[in-house]
Amino acid sequence: xDQIILLADDDHDMRYALRETLTRCGYAVDTAAEGGEAIExxxxxxxxxxxxxxxxxxxxxxxxxKEIKKRSPDTPVVLITAYGTIDNxxxxxxxxxxxxxxxxxxxxxxxxxxxxxxxxxxxxxKNISVGKMKSEIISNDTKMIRILKxxxxxALSDVTVLIEGESGxxxxxxxxxxxxxxxxxxxxxxxxxxxxxxxxxxxSELFGYERGAFTGALNKRTGKFIQAHTGTLLLDExxxxxLPLQAKLLRVLQEREVDTIGGREPVDVDIRVIATTxxxxxxxxxxxxxxxxxxxxxxxFPLCLPPLRERKNDIPLLVxxxxxxxxxxRGNRSPVTAISGDAIEVLLNHGWKGNIRELExxxxxxxxxxxxxxxxxxxxxxxxxxxGEKPASMINAGVSVYEMExxxxxxxxxxxxxxxTKAAKLLGIGVRTLRNKLKEYRTEGMA
Numbered sequence: 001x002d003q004i005i006l007l008a009d010d011d012h013d014m015r016y017a018l019r020e021t022l023t024r025c026g027y028a029v030d031t032a033a034e035g036g037e038a039i040e041x042x043x044x045x046x047x048x049x050x051x052x053x054x055x056x057x058x059x060x061x062x063x064x065x066k067e068i069k070k071r072s073p074d075t076p077v078v079l080i081t082a083y084g085t086i087d088n089x090x091x092x093x094x095x096x097x098x099x100x101x102x103x104x105x106x107x108x109x110x111x112x113x114x115x116x117x118x119x120x121x122x123x124x125x126k127n128i129s130v131g132k133m134k135s136e137i138i139s140n141d142t143k144m145i146r147i148l149k150x151x152x153x154x155a156l157s158d159v160t161v162l163i164e165g166e167s168g169x170x171x172x173x174x175x176x177x178x179x180x181x182x183x184x185x186x187x188x189x190x191x192x193x194x195x196x197x198x199x200x201x202x203x204s205e206l207f208g209y210e211r212g213a214f215t216g217a218l219n220k221r222t223g224k225f226i227q228a229h230t231g232t233l234l235l236d237e238x239x240x241x242x243l244p245l246q247a248k249l250l251r252v253l254q255e256r257e258v259d260t261i262g263g264r265e266p267v268d269v270d271i272r273v274i275a276t277t278x279x280x281x282x283x284x285x286x287x288x289x290x291x292x293x294x295x296x297x298x299x300x301f302p303l304c305l306p307p308l309r310e311r312k313n314d315i316p317l318l319v320x321x322x323x324x325x326x327x328x329x330r331g332n333r334s335p336v337t338a339i340s341g342d343a344i345e346v347l348l349n350h351g352w353k354g355n356i357r358e359l360e361x362x363x364x365x366x367x368x369x370x371x372x373x374x375x376x377x378x379x380x381x382x383x384x385x386x387x388g389e390k391p392a393s394m395i396n397a398g399v400s401v402y403e404m405e406x407x408x409x410x411x412x413x414x415x416x417x418x419x420x421t422k423a424a425k426l427l428g429i430g431v432r433t434l435r436n437k438l439k440e441y442r443t444e445g446m447a
Contacts, residue, residue, distance in 0.1 A: 003118050004028045004045075008038035008052040008064060009080065018051070021107055022114065035059025039067045047075065049098075049117050054081040062095070069096045073180075076117035080105075137170070137177055138321050141311040147303055148177070154301050155181035160253070162298045163276045165305030168357030171276040172236060174305060179232040184272055187231030192224045195240035203245055203261070207252075210262035225258045228271045238275040238298065239284050243291065250294045273298070308352040308359060315347050318356060322363040323375075336367045339375040346377050368422050409437055 005027050009015040012033075019029045030047070032038035034056050042050065050068055052061040065077050076098035098117045101109060137148060154161060155178045163171045172191060179189045197205055208223025224233060235241075241249065252258055253273065257266040275298045284290035308315070319339055327334045343366075352358055366379040409427065416422040424434045 003048040004030065005114070006030050006032065006038060006042060006047040006050045008032040008035060008050070008056070008061070010034050010053065010056040014053075018110070021110060025111055025114070027114070035061065035064045038064050042068055042071065049114065050075060050077045051114075052077065052079060054079050054100075065095055065097055078113055078117060137173060138317050139311065139314050140317065141306075141314050143306050144311055144314070147174075147305065150303065151178050152181055154178065154303075156183070158182075158184075158272050160272070160298055160300045161274045162281070162300070162302045163274065163305065164280065164302065165276075165278065166307050166355055167278045168355030169305040169307055170356055171278075171305060172234065174303065175232070175234045175274045175276065178274060179272070182232070182272065184231050188228055189232050189234070190224050190228040191234040191236055193236040195237040199242045199245065202241065203248065206245075206249070207258050208260045208263075210260060223258060223260060225252060225269050225271065226260075226267055229269050230271070232272045232274060235273065235275040237277060239277040239279045239281060239290060243289075246291045246294050250291065250297060253294075253297050308355040312348055315359065316344055318359055319344070319347065319363055322360050323367065326360075326364045326367050334367050334370070335373045336370050336375060337373050339366075340377070343375050343377045343380060346380055346382070350382055365426060368425050369416055405437075409434070 005022055007015060007018055007022070007029055008031070009018065010033055015031050015033070019031055022029045030041060030045070032041055035052070036059055038050070038052060041047075050064070052064045054061040061079050061081075065079065068075055068077055073096070077096070079097050079100040080103065081100055082103045099113045101113060137144075139145060139148070151174060161175075161178060163174055165171050175191075176189060179185060192202075192205060194202060204221065204223070206223050206225060208221050208226055211218065211220045235249075252269075255266075256270070257268050259266050281290055281295050281299065285292045285295050323336055323339065327336060347359070347362070354361075362380060362382055363375075365381050366375045369379040369381070370376070409423070412423045412426050413420070416426065420431055420434055424431045427434065
């Protein structure tokens with residue numbers, strides 16, 4: 001069966017030319033002369049892709065994009081834009097557009113983006129989707145698919161969910177997945193990392209405060225609980241919360257009302273709570289580090305994400321996704337489109353203590369280091385040290401910051417065969433800064 005594309009453009013000649021081109025490429029094409037017509041047709045019929053102009057009379061492609069993503073999150077939408085509306089296109093990418101074409105564009109460019117979009121949708125349907133799932137959760141692993149199905153079911157209720165899993169396994173992504181499939185999907189999704197905020201500030205971040213409540217409170221601050229009203233609040237790394245603050249959190253969960261610091265009356269909140277932890281909360285309770293009553297209040301519906309080493313058959317899928325995600329590095333599109341079998345073998349044999357986050361970092365570095373369209377083993381920079389071990393050059397007593405910095409820069413240059421542009425990107429500094437550092441080390445002639 002031919003893939004069906006919906007094409008929306010208010011320019012008759014452009015609409016005709018694009019339709020003829022896509023038809024010659026083997027696609028079935030339906031057209032709309034403005035955004036409202038496109039949305040109406042999409043509601044009545046299934047389409048594999050939507051291509052829409054950004055600026056149209058009485059409508060715009062951004063609104064078409066929003067409506068389509070609301071109805072079918074996995075349908076790829078491509079925006080057509082002129083130079084004057086590139087900012088709109090960039091915003092559209094944030095809203096979920098698959099890609100955009102800048103006028104004037106070639107037939108080859110159109111064919112390429114359509115092919116990639118159709119293939120991406122097919123991959124989502126086959127390997128990523130359980131029902132209709134967003135592509136940020138990528139898996140064909142049996143255990144993960146079961147978790148996602150459970151997540152879809154629990155999303156329909158307001159029950160509190162506790163997600164356990166090692167760092168980097170995607171706990172926050174699963175929390176967003178549940179929120180997006182709940183009756184609260186149109187409400188806010190507010191996340192707070194309990195480990196990243198000092199304990200003295202976490203209370204005010206969670207509950208908020210009134211102006212003048214304490215020294216330095218010059219303005220009123222709305223807490224995360226109130227910000228999440230009618231939506232979902234994610235308490236990330238809940239195990240890091242202090243015991244006194246746990247007691248206050250327990251009261252909020254029981255009463256569904258918040259006492260702002262300095263406030264006179266409690267504020268009612270209508271929220272769904274999801275908590276995550278990279279530790280076993282049950283063990284934390286046994287060790288007296290976590291309140292037992294709060295544990296049972298949070299552990300109404302537990303989900304445990306498996307580490308990447310237990311779902312290695314997902315690694316090729318994840319690598320493909322990360323290549324697409326990171327090809328456009330700081331505005332410069334990389335030629336990388338694939339990874340060799342030998343490189344995949346290297347990735348499959350790694351332990352991945354940092355899980356999916358570590359894998360993404362490795363792929364992003366490899367894209368920077370690869371000079372052609374394929375990632376090979378020599379482009380993979382993987383930390384193979386035993387857990388807890390640090391590089392000897394970084395832990396020798398008496399080593400100065402200057403010497404550590406110099407060693408890091410020279411090691412990075414060695415890893416990219418002296419390519420200063422790649423080294424600067426890996427180090428997170430500008431090429432000029434790198435050049436000045438090399439002059440400072442008096443190694444300009446050797447690099």
